[in-house]
Amino acid sequence: MSAHLTRRALAAGAALLATPRLARAQAWPSGPIRLVVPFAPGGSTDLTARLVGEGLGQRLGVPVIVENRPGAGATTGSQMVADAPPDGQTLVMSNIASHAISPALYPNLRYDPVTSFTHIAMVITNPSAWVVNRDSGINNLADLVRAAKARPGGLDMASSGAGSSNHLMLVRFCELAGIEHTHIPFRGAGPAMVAVIAGQVPMMSDSLPSAASHIRQGTVRAIAMSSAERHPGFPDVPTFREQGFDMSSTSWFSLSGPAGMAAPVVERLHREVMAVIATPANQQRFAEMGGTPGDMTPAEFSAFVASEVARWAPVVRASGATVG
CATH class of the missing domain: 3.40.190.10 (Periplasmic binding protein-like II)
Structure with a gap:
């Protein structure tokens, strides 16, 4: 077989392998979306998730079900999503605790806050x-x-x-x-x-x-x-x-999914989240809550998470805190 035919055969094989994933991305969403909140109801993460979930449900035409899974400094619910299929049907309200502080605080953490997730959109900082x-x-x-x-x-x-x-x-x-x-x-x-x-x-x-x-x-x-x-x-x-105390800190709340999500799904989700938080009603609601809406691209957000992990690690070490 010629080198030219070999390249054609490899390309055809790659296309066949990619087709099911592309088809799934085009069919997304295939049903209700689960949005995991790794804290109990009533807190900032939960409030933000419900605002985003309601708007996403309206724009995507499927229910977005908020599911509270608290525990272990927000790592229990986050681990569930890291282990979920990367089909865009299971997402997590990622945050500064689960994706910036926990890597230094929990030595036996099973997920990597950067590589175990697809980071989609920054929603709010405060x-x-x-x-x-x-x-x-x-x-x-x-x-x-x-x-x-x-x-x-x-x-x-x-x-x-x-x-x-x-x-x-x-x-x-x-x-x-x-x-x-x-x-x-x-x-x-x-x-x-x-x-x-x-x-x-x-x-x-x-x-x-x-x-x-x-x-x-x-x-x-x-x-x-x-x-x-x-x-x-x-x-x-x-x-x-x-x-008289030299302290300042900003928390953040965002949308992430399992690693390996299809690019078209990520792009659609990011676009829809930005549209949701840009509505006058949500802009007013965020202002009432004391938050600032986010405006990062998925790539910028992923880089931000990595920088936050590096920023908080020495703070955790200096505090002497450790869990697990």
């Missing part, structure tokens, strides 16, 4: 807000430090889970302030907020989207914001730096 129970007597960070020093072992401080960015902010703040604390991890920001409102825990570090409505309603008091400058939606809440 700062964290520190909130306290209304009757705690804590009005600012100085009050928080005094309260912690007055109590043996320090204060109980809650977050949405071990290994979240909010957990690491608690660790870093206590190091800077020279105080002790007991971290109370919850399986999501929703349950943690309920505990703070009820007075079971005096304070928590929370992503602004899930805390915003409670701050506005006055069910909790905000004492600090992790943004570099005061947030325009909450101009009365001072930053950490204004109160």
Whole structure:
């Protein structure tokens, strides 16, 4: 057989192998899409997922079913999606905890936050807000430090889970302030907020989207914001730096799927997500939540995840935190 015929035969074989995958991509979506949220209902990840899921369902013409699978610092639900078929029918609301912090925090993590996933779209970024129970007597960070020093072992401080960015902010703040604390991890920001409102825990570090409505309603008091400058939606809440603590942090929430998803499906999903978050109603909703809509391409988003893994690894090591 000539070299020319051999090349033609190889090309034909490759085309035959590619045809089923292309056909599946063209037929997508083939039914309801499962959107896994690796936290309990009520937190920022969950709220963002439900906004995106509703809009995607309308645009794609199939139900987008939000499924909460909390546990292990957002790694349980993320692992489920990493193990799922890359057919575009199972997605995850990826976030700073599951895809930036966990690789350093969990030495036995079975997925790679970059290569085990297809990263599709950045949805929203936002700062964290520190909130306290209304009757705690804590009005600012100085009050928080005094309260912690007055109590043996320090204060109980809650977050949405071990290994979240909010957990690491608690660790870093206590190091800077020279105080002790007991971290109370919850399986999501929703349950943690309920505990703070009820007075079971005096304070928590929370992503602004899930805390915003409670701050506005006055069910909790905000004492600090992790943004570099005061947030325009909450101009009365001072930053950490204004109160003498050199801290700032931004959380992010995004859409990812299993590694190996077909390019046409990824492109369609990215296009539809960008359309969903660009609607006036969702722009207003994100502003109310205190978030900034994302605008990265899939390639830019993948590079961003890699850079976040590198950024957070030394922070986790410095905190001494480890799980598993």
